[in-house]
Amino acid sequence: MIRSLHIAVRLAVLGTATLAAGCAFGPGNALPEVAQPHQYGAVTSPEHTVQAQGVAQHLQPAQLPQPYWWRAYGSDALNQLVDEALANNLDLKTASQRLAAAREQWAAQTGATTLPSIGVGGDAARQRALGLPIPGTPNTSLYNTFVGQAEVRYTFDLFGAIRYDNEALGERVDQQAYQLQAARNAVVANVVSGAITLAGTQAQIREMKRIIELSDHDARDRARQVELGAASRTALLDAQRTAASLAAQLPELQTRARASRHALAVLLGRTPDLAPFDIGFEQLSVPETVPVVVPSALLQSRPDIAAAGAALRAASADVGLATANMFPRLSLSASMGQAGYDWSTALSGAGAIWSAAASLTAPLFQGGALRAQRRAALQSYEAAVSSYRQTVLSAFQEVADALAALEHGNQSLAAADTAWHAAQAQYESTDMQVQLGAVPPYVARATAQQASQARQEALRFATTRLLDTARLFHAMGGLDDAHDDIQQLPVAESSQ
Numbered sequence: 001m002i003r004s005l006h007i008a009v010r011l012a013v014l015g016t017a018t019l020a021a022g023c024a025f026g027p028g029n030a031l032p033e034v035a036q037p038h039q040y041g042a043v044t045s046p047e048h049t050v051q052a053q054g055v056a057q058h059l060q061p062a063q064l065p066q067p068y069w070w071r072a073y074g075s076d077a078l079n080q081l082v083d084e085a086l087a088n089n090l091d092l093k094t095a096s097q098r099l100a101a102a103r104e105q106w107a108a109q110t111g112a113t114t115l116p117s118i119g120v121g122g123d124a125a126r127q128r129a130l131g132l133p134i135p136g137t138p139n140t141s142l143y144n145t146f147v148g149q150a151e152v153r154y155t156f157d158l159f160g161a162i163r164y165d166n167e168a169l170g171e172r173v174d175q176q177a178y179q180l181q182a183a184r185n186a187v188v189a190n191v192v193s194g195a196i197t198l199a200g201t202q203a204q205i206r207e208m209k210r211i212i213e214l215s216d217h218d219a220r221d222r223a224r225q226v227e228l229g230a231a232s233r234t235a236l237l238d239a240q241r242t243a244a245s246l247a248a249q250l251p252e253l254q255t256r257a258r259a260s261r262h263a264l265a266v267l268l269g270r271t272p273d274l275a276p277f278d279i280g281f282e283q284l285s286v287p288e289t290v291p292v293v294v295p296s297a298l299l300q301s302r303p304d305i306a307a308a309g310a311a312l313r314a315a316s317a318d319v320g321l322a323t324a325n326m327f328p329r330l331s332l333s334a335s336m337g338q339a340g341y342d343w344s345t346a347l348s349g350a351g352a353i354w355s356a357a358a359s360l361t362a363p364l365f366q367g368g369a370l371r372a373q374r375r376a377a378l379q380s381y382e383a384a385v386s387s388y389r390q391t392v393l394s395a396f397q398e399v400a401d402a403l404a405a406l407e408h409g410n411q412s413l414a415a416a417d418t419a420w421h422a423a424q425a426q427y428e429s430t431d432m433q434v435q436l437g438a439v440p441p442y443v444a445r446a447t448a449q450q451a452s453q454a455r456q457e458a459l460r461f462a463t464t465r466l467l468d469t470a471r472l473f474h475a476m477g478g479l480d481d482a483h484d485d486i487q488q489l490p491v492a493e494s495s496q
Contacts (some may be wrong), residue, residue, distance in 0.1 A: 024163065025320040026318075027381055029316060034393070050410050053417050055288055059285065060290065061292055062297075063294065064293065064297070064301065065477055065478035070473075073274050078195050083193065084189070085187050099173070102172070111168055113155075114159075123148075127142075128141065131488065145355075146346040148337050149336060149339070153332050159329065161324035168318050171313045178303045182304045186474075192393075193470055193471075203459050205253045207452050208249060212250060218445050251308050259279070262275055287469055287473075298477065303477060305391055310383075311388075314384075315381040322377040323374055326374070328362035331356050332357070336353065338353065339351050340350060380401045409465045410465060413462055419454045420455050420458040424451045426451070
C-alpha cells in the first residue's frame, strides 16, 4: 500500500507540474478584437435634434446607459406597469427558474469532480455456498458475513480536463444569466412601447371620431340641400362616400388599440380580460436628454454582447477539454473497515480490512475519435468568434438606426406640427367668416376636417418620436439593479 501511495504522489506532482501546460490547451478567454466605429452611423449625429412641439432632444455622450430610463417619460402609471411586468412576467419567471436550476447543476458538477468522494456502507448476509472439495466435508457450507467499510475516491486533474469541463458549464450558466438580463430589458422596452402605442392610438381614435362626426354632419347637410333643390345628388353621394370611407378607418385603429391592451396584459402576467387601461397621451413627456453610450463602452453595457462573450469562453474551454481528453488520467481509491463471519470477529482487531488502489488510464487508439472531437471543438470556437463579432456589429447597427430614426422623426414631427397649426389657423379664420356670413358653414367644416387630419398626422409622428426614444434607450443596453434577486455574480467569475 505504501509503495502504491508513493507512486500516486509522484504522479500527482507530475500532474500539477503539467497544469501550466494544460492552460495552453484552449485558445484562452480573451475576447477577439472588433473594429469600433468613430461614430455610430454613416453620418454624424447632431448634438440636438430639431425642435418639435417645443422640445429639442439633447443626445449626450455617456459611458453608461441611463438606469431606469423609462422614468424619463414622467408617468407614474407607466412606471407601475414596468414594475408589474418585471415582477410578474411569466417568461421572465421561467427564465429565472431555469437559470437557478442551471446554477445548481453547475454546483453539483463542480462539487462532484473537484473534491474527493467519501462513502460508507455496510452489509450483513447469511448464505449457503459451495465448500472446498475436501473429502469427508459437506459439499456446502452455511455461514454469515458482516462487512462495514468507508471508501474514498479522487481523480487527479492532471491535464485540466475536469477544470475545462467545469469552466465550460460555468460560462454557459453565465450566458443564461446575461440572456435573462437581455430578456428583462426587452420586456421593459415592450411594455413602454406598448403603452406608448396604446396612448397614441387612442388619441388618434379621438381625432378620427371628430373627423367622422364632421363628415357625417356635412353629409346630412347635403341631404337637406338636395331636398331643397340647392345641391345635386352627385354632391350628396360624394359626401356620403367620404363619410363612409372615413368611418371604415376607425375599426382598424380600434383593433390596433385593443391588440395593444391585450399584449400589455400578457406582458404583465394578466389575462387579456384584465388588460390595463390606456395612459393618456398628454401624460407622457418627451425625454429631453438621451444619453448615448460611446461605441467603446457599448461592449460592456449590452447583455447580448456579454452573453456572446460567455458563449465564446465556453467554446474555448471545450477546446481545452477535447485536448485534455487525449492525455492520461489518474484515480486513487482507498477503503477501510471491519468484516467477519460473525459479529464478534467483525468487531475485533482480526476483522480489520483495507485496500488502496491507483489507476492510470490513457487513450491509445480511438479510431481518430479524439482528434476529430478536438477539430470539431476548434471549429465551434471559430464559429463562436464569428458570432461574437456579428453580435457586436449588430449592436452598433441597432444604435445607428435608432439615432437616425430619432433625428429624422423629429424633423417629420416638426413639419407635421407646422402643418397642423397652419390648418388650425385656417379653420379659425374660416369659422370667423362663417359667423360673419361671408361663407357657408360647410366650408368651415371642411377646414375643420383638414385641421383634424393634420392633428392626427402630428399625433402619429409624436407617437413615433416617443417610440424611437424608447428604442434608443433599449439599444444602449444596461444591467439595471431594479431586482436584486437575479443580480448575482456570474458563475465562472465567482468560482475564480
